[in-house]
Amino acid sequence: MTEAVPSWTDERVELLRRLWDDGLSASQIALQIGGVSRNAVIGKVHRLGLAGRVKPIGPAAVNGQRKADEVEIETAVIVEEPTLPEPPAIVAHRPAPDFPLEPRPAAAAPAPSAQPVALAVSERVTIMDLRDSMCRWPMGDPTTPDFRFCGARAITGLPYCTQHAQVAYQPAAERKRDRRVAGMR
DNA sequence: CCCTGATTCGC
């Protein structure tokens, strides 16, 4: 097939803008877009004038990559009381990948009974289909082409749906070691 | 060492 990438098409640029605005690093964006190096991404970002974005939180928190070299502020887990009638200024940092938190069984043979579904199950959406008020919880590695977002109805004021908001802002509960899938490289 | 973005500069 034609592996040759056209170049920075509108779609690719749009994706680039979105991912960059989403806080993904250049290397991650490059891996996801494919066909471009991280330098290319950075270069394009600068040309587009997107550089100098506000540094969110979590330089590479997307990957469970921890370095004992430095003490990071990963402890930025916002501890909140069980009651959250109002969305405080929660610092939405990029949550760690979550594979074991899928509320949907793999084999989804709907066997449509005469039962109207009140809420559609989480529909994974791509970055392109991600709209506002959609849960922006990342599913899968941003480095893979099948990277999706939850896409469910997000809580007003929060970037996540009820399901993921819980895990995103869980109280100072115990934290279990998250073992990521077999990493390449 | 790993990573990050910023910049330069030949193409």
Added chain:
DNA sequence: GCGAATCAGG
């Protein structure tokens, strides 16, 4: 305009 190489920082 593009991006590899390089730079500078964490």
